[in-house]
Amino acid sequence: MKPLEILVIGGVAAGASFAARARRLNEAAHITVIERGPDVSFANCGLPYHIGGEIPTRAALAVQNPQSLKALLNLDVRTGCEAILIDREAKRVLVRDLAGGNESWLGYDALMLAPGAAPLVPPMPGINDPRILTLRNLQDMDRIITAMARATRAVVVGAGFIGLEMAEQLCHKGLTVDLVELQPQVLPQLDAKMTRLLESELSAHGIAIHLDEQLTGFTASEHSVQANLASGTALNADFVIMSIGVRPETGLAREAGLTLGARGHIVVDAFMRTSDPAIYAAGDAVETTDRVLGGAIAVPLGGPANRQGRVAADHLLLGDKARPYPGSVGTAIVRAFDIAAGLTGWTEQRLAKAGIAYGTVTVNDNHHASYYPGAKPITLKICWEAESGRLLGAQATGGDGIDKRLDVLATAITAGMTIDDLCHLELAYAPPFGSAKDIVNLAGFAATNLRDGLVRRVDELPDDPTTQVVDVRGQALAAAHPVEGAVNIPLTTLRQNLNGLDRDRPVITLCTAGKMSYFAARVLSQNGFEVSSLSGGIKANLDPRVPTKV
């Protein structure tokens, strides 16, 4: 029997995973991997950390090379080769050797497209200055390291995941960093209040943050490049990192007539097949299904890319045993200095925009037992479907244990769990690891209390003078860190001081974290008051660093 000819375009995450799995399933196949760049299967998520010096050796990022892939997996890897045309009829791809310029046709029985996505670089004045850099591969990284060697000032444009990682790492290297973001918040993927701790952490490390700022172009001079913002601000730097997003590299797929989605991604079915059944696609260039609420979603991250490549190989070679790619919930995390923040599923802003009826609550607690040394605060926000209580999204921020809570909630969302289910998740508890009631349980408690009408929530303090704002923190703490317009009645004295409040006017209770204010709201509502609690407390709404003790 003639061996199967498998051709893979793109040899990093999705392409490499596909090729490796294909080999494990079929020793006899000819598997050829075409990669435009000089490297395959490198650790692209690690690039910022080598720039900042946390990963000391460049070699640590080069996970595999053509020789090792030949030895381990008997793959025919051709770097420096670009696929320039797909002839679907004849099942062949025209490949150009970028060094020699030679072109040749490679035939295939099955083709995998894993071209990835390129950093967005929009046309604007001065954009072609060589000091304006992006970060996608090891060569980009090398260019940034070279630029950094004689630099003192950098501008990072875009405060998403890569932008934040780059700002942090450049700061580690002693550079003065300006961070520019079009939206009025850093990490626009999250709800605004959930990013304030991150913002405060970046500022505390000297990064100058420019929010709500449109970049209009660059002005070059001999010794610097100047980023011009619509507000009139001009930022001078030795180099600029553009990290405003990525666009899928789908020119080849488009020219081949494969079906593309609304935003230019390759459309695939649940087995990663394109509109041509002999052609698969996976990774940053494709759109898949939103596992939470359906619809198309593009998730340009390493995890999905690797798993999609594996699914495609299974479909090609395992037949009936192949299982579909179930889609993505959109889990992501970023660390900046001592703070992490991330999300899974949908945010409140996304739900509101889509007109979906949702509930939401924000809770605060420590990442492990408060009485055990080293406990660090976490803020956790969850969103659920109003009618069913099904969990739709979660966001978390804090100093430790953020990844754990996101992972638990990503699993819960994937499983279709409800806010009731969160109450009784039985998570690993010993004082160094968690709490008898983990913050995930607390989120379930708070959500079901809202659903059951035990408490009403607000997430801002009204300007309205008829509302009585009651700060139920202890006297000393409330005096040291007062909230404007609030009267302090500590929870411990509330029952004795009910007559100091006007039963005919609405009350909002508040405290540091939103727990004592809930307790107070229960006391007040059972005593005839119309009362709401500030959900998530001062910490989530007013000041993410508010002290919990005097």
Place this chain on the structure above:
Amino acid sequence: MKPLEILVIGGVAAGASFAARARRLNEAAHITVIERGPDVSFANCGLPYHIGGEIPTRAALAVQNPQSLKALLNLDVRTGCEAILIDREAKRVLVRDLAGGNESWLGYDALMLAPGAAPLVPPMPGINDPRILTLRNLQDMDRIITAMARATRAVVVGAGFIGLEMAEQLCHKGLTVDLVELQPQVLPQLDAKMTRLLESELSAHGIAIHLDEQLTGFTASEHSVQANLASGTALNADFVIMSIGVRPETGLAREAGLTLGARGHIVVDAFMRTSDPAIYAAGDAVETTDRVLGGAIAVPLGGPANRQGRVAADHLLLGDKARPYPGSVGTAIVRAFDIAAGLTGWTEQRLAKAGIAYGTVTVNDNHHASYYPGAKPITLKICWEAESGRLLGAQATGGDGIDKRLDVLATAITAGMTIDDLCHLELAYAPPFGSAKDIVNLAGFAATNLRDGLVRRVDELPDDPTTQVVDVRGQALAAAHPVEGAVNIPLTTLRQNLNGLDRDRPVITLCTAGKMSYFAARVLSQNGFEVSSLSGGIKANLDPRVPTKV
């Protein structure tokens, strides 16, 4: 209307949670809490850590006291009071003031029994020596601290969760520690091989471990107490900690004629009601439902106790809005020095004993991206229902990220997820937090590979000389840390060396972690060999500390 009389017996985890929730749901009720000891609502899980000095102040463990519970929750807390009789007919409890000896009846509309569990102290010669101690409350802790002050040697009997924590903490304090365990492994709650890393960590810190040893009694002398083991070993110590388990304190419930389970626990329904509808029970004294495979289960841990107390209060006061306690999956974790180990759901030994048809696999990986500094190895074992692939249990051990994987898998088990579902959990990934393919995904991959017949597993090397054992690690590593009886053919040269193996004899492939040996098994099986891979590799089966590099 006459306010509801709510009486709570036991004021620590379940009792305190019940009382607090009851108050939030009903401001008017009279809520009385009877506690035999001098303290309520203390952090019992923190006791070992104050003994060892990690939690420096005793006050950190006293979370609440009668005064603070009065002020915060208007609870009538009576410490030093013991309930000695329940008169169910008249709905009243006879309470004795332990200081004065006065007895009085307290009436109730609803009664909560939260008496907890006491450390097991079996009758044996010399057991009443005052230097033989247990750890349940702050007074026990104080006694241990006093004993420690003039001690240099301690014996800890029982290597379960508390025993391991105590051994670690006593070691921190500079004591010479002997740890005695009846079973042939530490942490008998886990499968034996999953405890070897923990055992090696304890030994590395100088703890002398005596496994498979039956304690027969004690011999007292003026300056020491001697623990006598059935093997003839005698261990001298200044004091002994007995930590061989707990028994539910259900004397009161038994005398009141409430239904008890096979092992003496109070039987409750899904709303924590005992056989008397006016009496609830929660915490270490009750048995609830095993969420994984049904049947009765007693889980004497703080998390379930707190949540059970809350469910009971909801049932009493929320009516239709109350949701049942869904039972327990049995999640637990322990840390000893730099190693953690834990489980959720069922172990292989339990499944085998119960005659349930299961699959199992063990995988190894780092807790975050290997190329990012500080990556620590994890070993993860999962078990699933053979027919359906439904996840039934997970165990993990390693230096970091153990709690996270257990929590994800506890959530997955609770949701009824299968091994296919694990493949596509989308967990938070950035190099400091995880891997593009997390070890949880890898466990799913390995399990489905087994299920789909892509590989066969063994978990020990046969004595049988007809089997060819092939070590596929690199030459230098295999030479530096050889496996007896194995021939070294590095994976990278395997395809060229097939003729060096006998096609008529079975092959077992092995490597450090079980991944390369799987790759090798795929090569060999497609070349006509009958081959199995050592599941979990050398690390999981032969040596948990085997180096991964020369």
